[in-house]
Amino acid sequence: MHIVVCIKQVPDSAQIRVHPVTNTIMRQGVPAIVNPYDLYSLEEALRIKDQYGGRVTVLSMGPPQAETALRKAISFGADDAILVTDRAFAGSDTLATSYALASAIRQIEKDIPVDMVFAGKQTIDGDTAQVGPGIAKRLDMLLLTYVSKIRDIDLENKTITVERRAEGGVQVLKTKLPCLVTVLEGTNEMRFATMTNMFRAARHPLKVWDKEKAGIEDVTKIGLKGSPTIVSKVFAPTPKSVRAEIIDTESNQPKDLAVTLLAKLFTKKPDLAKDIAKNAS
Amino acid sequence: MDEKFDAIVVGAGPSGNSAAYLLAKAGLKVLQIERGEYPGSKNVQGAILYSDALERVIPDFREDAPLERHIVEQQMWVLDDESYVGNTYRSAEFNKEPYNRYTIIRAQFDKWFSKKVQDAGALLICETTVSDLLMDGNRVIGIQVDREGGAVYADIVILADGVNSLLAKKAGFHPELDPKDVALAVKEIHFLPQETVQERFNIGEDEGVVIEMVGKITQGMMGTGFLYTNKESITIGVGCMLSDFKKQKTTPYALLEQMKTHPAIKPIIAGGEMKEYTAHLIPEGGYKAIPKICGDGWLMVGDAAMFVNAVHREGSNLAMTSGRLAAETVIALKEAGKEMTAANLALYREKLDDSFLMKDLKKYKNMPEILHSNPQFFTTYPELVNRAAHSMLTVDGVDKKSKEREIRGNFVGKRSLFGLMGDAFKLWRAFE
Amino acid sequence: MSQDTEQRKPARKKVELDPKLAAYKGVWVFVEHERGHVHPVSWELMGEGRKLADKLGVELAGIVMGAPGEETRQFCSEAIRFGADLCYLMEDVILKDYRNEPFTKGLTDLVNTYQPEILLIGATTLGRDLAGSVATTLKTGLTADCTELAIDLENRSLAATRPTFGGSLLCTIVTLNYRPQMATVRPRVMAMASYDDTRTGRTIEHPLGMIEDMIITKVLEYIPDNLQGKPQLAFADIIVSGGRGLKKPENFQLIWDLAKVLGAEVGATRPVVQAGWVEADRQVGQSGKTVRPKLYIAAGISGAIQHRVGMEDSDVIIAINSDPNAPIFDFATYGIVGNAMVILPALTEAFRQHLSTVKLAG
Ligand SMILES: Cc1cc2nc3c(=O)[nH]c(=O)nc-3n(C[C@H](O)[C@H](O)[C@H](O)COP(=O)(O)OP(=O)(O)OC[C@H]3O[C@@H](n4cnc5c(N)ncnc54)[C@H](O)[C@@H]3O)c2cc1C
Numbered sequence A: 001m002h003i004v005v006c007i008k009q010v011p012d013s014a015q016i017r018v019h020p021v022t023n024t025i026m027r028q029g030v031p032a033i034v035n036p037y038d039l040y041s042l043e044e045a046l047r048i049k050d051q052y053g054g055r056v057t058v059l060s061m062g063p064p065q066a067e068t069a070l071r072k073a074i075s076f077g078a079d080d081a082i083l084v085t086d087r088a089f090a091g092s093d094t095l096a097t098s099y100a101l102a103s104a105i106r107q108i109e110k111d112i113p114v115d116m117v118f119a120g121k122q123t124i125d126g127d128t129a130q131v132g133p134g135i136a137k138r139l140d141m142l143l144l145t146y147v148s149k150i151r152d153i154d155l156e157n158k159t160i161t162v163e164r165r166a167e168g169g170v171q172v173l174k175t176k177l178p179c180l181v182t183v184l185e186g187t188n189e190m191r192f193a194t195m196t197n198m199f200r201a202a203r204h205p206l207k208v209w210d211k212e213k214a215g216i217e218d219v220t221k222i223g224l225k226g227s228p229t230i231v232s233k234v235f236a237p238t239p240k241s242v243r244a245e246i247i248d249t250e251s252n253q254p255k256d257l258a259v260t261l262l263a264k265l266f267t268k269k270p271d272l273a274k275d276i277a278k279n280a281s
Numbered sequence B: 001m002d003e004k005f006d007a008i009v010v011g012a013g014p015s016g017n018s019a020a021y022l023l024a025k026a027g028l029k030v031l032q033i034e035r036g037e038y039p040g041s042k043n044v045q046g047a048i049l050y051s052d053a054l055e056r057v058i059p060d061f062r063e064d065a066p067l068e069r070h071i072v073e074q075q076m077w078v079l080d081d082e083s084y085v086g087n088t089y090r091s092a093e094f095n096k097e098p099y100n101r102y103t104i105i106r107a108q109f110d111k112w113f114s115k116k117v118q119d120a121g122a123l124l125i126c127e128t129t130v131s132d133l134l135m136d137g138n139r140v141i142g143i144q145v146d147r148e149g150g151a152v153y154a155d156i157v158i159l160a161d162g163v164n165s166l167l168a169k170k171a172g173f174h175p176e177l178d179p180k181d182v183a184l185a186v187k188e189i190h191f192l193p194q195e196t197v198q199e200r201f202n203i204g205e206d207e208g209v210v211i212e213m214v215g216k217i218t219q220g221m222m223g224t225g226f227l228y229t230n231k232e233s234i235t236i237g238v239g240c241m242l243s244d245f246k247k248q249k250t251t252p253y254a255l256l257e258q259m260k261t262h263p264a265i266k267p268i269i270a271g272g273e274m275k276e277y278t279a280h281l282i283p284e285g286g287y288k289a290i291p292k293i294c295g296d297g298w299l300m301v302g303d304a305a306m307f308v309n310a311v312h313r314e315g316s317n318l319a320m321t322s323g324r325l326a327a328e329t330v331i332a333l334k335e336a337g338k339e340m341t342a343a344n345l346a347l348y349r350e351k352l353d354d355s356f357l358m359k360d361l362k363k364y365k366n367m368p369e370i371l372h373s374n375p376q377f378f379t380t381y382p383e384l385v386n387r388a389a390h391s392m393l394t395v396d397g398v399d400k401k402s403k404e405r406e407i408r409g410n411f412v413g414k415r416s417l418f419g420l421m422g423d424a425f426k427l428w429r430a431f432e
Numbered sequence C: 001m002s003q004d005t006e007q008r009k010p011a012r013k014k015v016e017l018d019p020k021l022a023a024y025k026g027v028w029v030f031v032e033h034e035r036g037h038v039h040p041v042s043w044e045l046m047g048e049g050r051k052l053a054d055k056l057g058v059e060l061a062g063i064v065m066g067a068p069g070e071e072t073r074q075f076c077s078e079a080i081r082f083g084a085d086l087c088y089l090m091e092d093v094i095l096k097d098y099r100n101e102p103f104t105k106g107l108t109d110l111v112n113t114y115q116p117e118i119l120l121i122g123a124t125t126l127g128r129d130l131a132g133s134v135a136t137t138l139k140t141g142l143t144a145d146c147t148e149l150a151i152d153l154e155n156r157s158l159a160a161t162r163p164t165f166g167g168s169l170l171c172t173i174v175t176l177n178y179r180p181q182m183a184t185v186r187p188r189v190m191a192m193a194s195y196d197d198t199r200t201g202r203t204i205e206h207p208l209g210m211i212e213d214m215i216i217t218k219v220l221e222y223i224p225d226n227l228q229g230k231p232q233l234a235f236a237d238i239i240v241s242g243g244r245g246l247k248k249p250e251n252f253q254l255i256w257d258l259a260k261v262l263g264a265e266v267g268a269t270r271p272v273v274q275a276g277w278v279e280a281d282r283q284v285g286q287s288g289k290t291v292r293p294k295l296y297i298a299a300g301i302s303g304a305i306q307h308r309v310g311m312e313d314s315d316v317i318i319a320i321n322s323d324p325n326a327p328i329f330d331f332a333t334y335g336i337v338g339n340a341m342v343i344l345p346a347l348t349e350a351f352r353q354h355l356s357t358v359k360l361a362g
């Protein structure tokens, strides 16, 4: 069983600030983390390796600093790591990104065939949930998104049975390997790395691939050129101009405030009283 | 598989990084363990960087270190509730390269420093806490970390794990910290656009200002406030002795909140967006609080060894200096083929005694006690000084001579003339 | 959607569209349904699609894919009543349950055959799975999770706006040289289209052209969610939400008390959910639910942007906060500056009394 897990290094969006004047993102001092959703995929892949044997290769496309994310994956137990990095990839949208990653996976496959690819449900910076499906289509792999449980893998017949989150319930799906899986958050909990793996991660010779090594044949399909979508504008949400009417009474006793508020509310929205009455009954 | 190194450095702050860098550069097999997610993630500092100490470790640090602003102006404020009396020193000298002091943001600075350490060949492992020292009798032979398979061995373990070193305490090298020997400091970084920072302080692109504050902001506790300019943010903080916080039953957070509303401080940070809030201990016991700093198979550097000069707000430079001297000691012993015994490691103490580090700490060795037993330095005097200034600067038909008389009267009224002179003498003695 | 919004150059203005692409006409809305129910986001999109189509002067079409039968056809006529001019219908037993392979092939075929210029899909688990696959197969641009759609008439292009970087910024994305222009849209951010049961329109049927043997993935089972007792925030008319300002989990009971009187759902901010005071299903905001109730009562909530985006479209917002400068007062309808712990019980009591008088009055 050879599993490739796609992970992305992202800025910790909880710590991102917007410059109040220029509306640009201030990345200064914002730590980069492994996209949290990718950790569920990685852990699931590692569990499959634990149970069925095999190898886990992690793959990331990004700037040289993304090395940290890959090392982290190794500390959790991934066997090998590949960083695809090249200026030519700058500005790639999801279509271009999935092209590049799919191409890299084909290169990986030249050494050892790939049985499964894992991607995160979505990233916290791009937030699109498109790269996973994109890679699957480009590799002509079967696609299982929002998987909440892997029920069974039949190595002999190369089949997999999973539970997949749908809008109103859970689908139990059975399909064939190779396939691409994206994992739902909360499916598992990432393990705590052993000291041996920490040492391995710190020393692991990372594979760094430029666009040639990643097997990119058509440079018009990567970077800005290969990206159909164009960001035309980035802006801060405009604040609503009307401020709240602050309820104020002479006494400012809670009871008076509440009664005054209700009077205003039901004058403005007479129907609301009926809605409430209906709901409350 | 047991891992064995020439040296293990616990902690990736300025002291640990200095030691690990020099050891690795000298060709030793070095392992550095840091409990934070990355070096700097857990570290708190004002932060002023003093060039000299770093230069002696990395001479060309200015080429790529993340420095915010070099300091061109130092202000000292004495505050009461409404006002402050201050002095300012700004000099064109400070604008000549090489600059002597910089503001830095520790998270970035520590990351940079750590990269240097790793490039020099040390192996760094983060998110890992050293939970114990491995002993063979009295000799430290390695460390135990909080992970499966976590025993690692080394000829020497350098404890650079900062103030309140749990390891040192566990191993009995270090008594429990005395609350009167540690300050608790809190600090916030407020984001403001670069242009705003420059306008508010009347400074150029890379120039910075330091404001040190004493007075009513610490509500009678022994401590100081500070405000530094970074590239696009302002750092503001306050620190007081832990023992005082306990006595006063107030929290550092409340103190800082109160301080931010001071009429002189509020407009400086107005409109800023708070980026981070951190709290950290500072060992301020001075010379008399320094514990045992080396033994068989171990050395202690930086805050762990209480190397902080509270009067001048110096810490990171002492950390880097002690880290460097520790490394030099270990390298010298290695080269001479000597063992890392307590007797041989005494060389470290000699080197420290020879340096500005111990000399300065000795000079101020009485300072903490004097300030402790004379709270008027933080309450009465600031108030009187401010009142005096107010009186002199208010034009109200009262002649200046009468005003002077009244001011003197105020001082003597609050504290006898004898007391005043005594205070002055005590301060002078401490600085001597 | 760009992976790195910062690096992208701004759009060049005025692009000559390849004549082959210029042939792409019309706005499509994918009608998502599962287990006999159309997902409301489809009708929200129908309302939005109508505006876009009118602006472009083209037709609006609903896309219905499903098992042959009355139900599927019913969705076609509903699509028209919700505003579509026509409906493309693809019926096949294979399409009974959603599966990526046949749906991707079916929708891709429809697009290639009938060539719409815009294709809108709900940003649901189904929608995102399908949209990502179809866009890659068609090699066109897809903007995910949009909150606003507009037409840039100069280029006849779709300007799709979405939150980026954790919701602190918005970005507008266009797809100039590719057709169709695809977008997935977040449920509950757009108003539902109005229903007009007199509307009629054409239905164009198109075969899937697959047999079950061609499809590798099989649905073994479908386990519907047990909704009993599960919060149904997204469609609640009234929501009472609490934030960190309530200080202690015990105080959250005040929220439940008011909700009970109002027959309302209970919502919360992320810190409250993270602290475990209420279940995760109750989180309102960017990483929680988007809601648009008739009445939203926010107590002890600061109104951070990530919370705001999830609830600001509520009809009436009442905010209770002790800090007169709390951002929530910037967009609430009514505000009470005060301690939630005393205001909430007073409000509960006032509503209780009001309701009893309403009841008495019949
Ligand atoms: C608010 C404030 C303002 C200050 N301002 C200044 C200033 O302006 N200028 C100045 O020079 N100094 C200043 N100082 C002092 C200065 O920050 C310290 O003296 C300096 O950081 C000490 O360096 P260190 O390497 O000894 O310890 P630290 O920087 O504290 O580093 C110790 C490291 O060890 C790690 N660690 C701890 N325990 C373990 C363990 N068990 N296992 C693994 N890792 C561990 C920690 O995570 C940390 O990274 C200030 C301090 C504070 C709190």
Ligand SMILES: Cc1cc2nc3c(=O)[nH]c(=O)nc-3n(C[C@H](O)[C@H](O)[C@H](O)COP(=O)(O)OP(=O)(O)OC[C@H]3O[C@@H](n4cnc5c(N)ncnc54)[C@H](O)[C@@H]3O)c2cc1C
Residues within 6 Å of the ligand: A013, A014, A015, C166, C167, C242, C243, C244, C245, C246, C268, C269, C270, C271, C272, C283, C284, C285, C286, C287, C288, C289, C299, C300, C301, C302, C303, C304, C305, C306, C307, C310, C320, C321, C322, C323, C326, C338, C339, C340, C341
């Ligand atoms: C990527 C990302 C996604 C996020 N997603 C979400 C999301 O989906 N939903 C969400 O809610 N948040 C989300 N957040 C978090 C969000 O940024 C805010 O931190 C959060 O909404 C704040 O919650 P709060 O208003 O409960 O708490 P606070 O911001 O702490 O506000 C508490 C408020 O209570 C007031 N208060 C205090 N005491 C009282 C009292 N006695 N009576 C009345 N008022 C009082 C205070 O004045 C204050 O305004 C997200 C953040 C990030 C970075």
Ligand SMILES: Nc1ncnc2c1ncn2[C@@H]1O[C@H](COP(=O)(O)O)[C@@H](O)[C@H]1O
Residues within 6 Å of the ligand: A006, A007, A008, A035, A037, A038, A059, A060, A061, A062, A094, A097, A101, A118, A119, A120, A121, A122, A123, A124, A126, A127, A128, A129, A130, A131, A132, C003
């Ligand atoms: N640059 C990248 N390198 C590796 N994997 C990526 C990259 N971008 C996206 N992915 C994968 O695709 C998933 C979905 O990303 P997104 O479509 O951006 O939400 C992520 O969780 C990753 O697993």
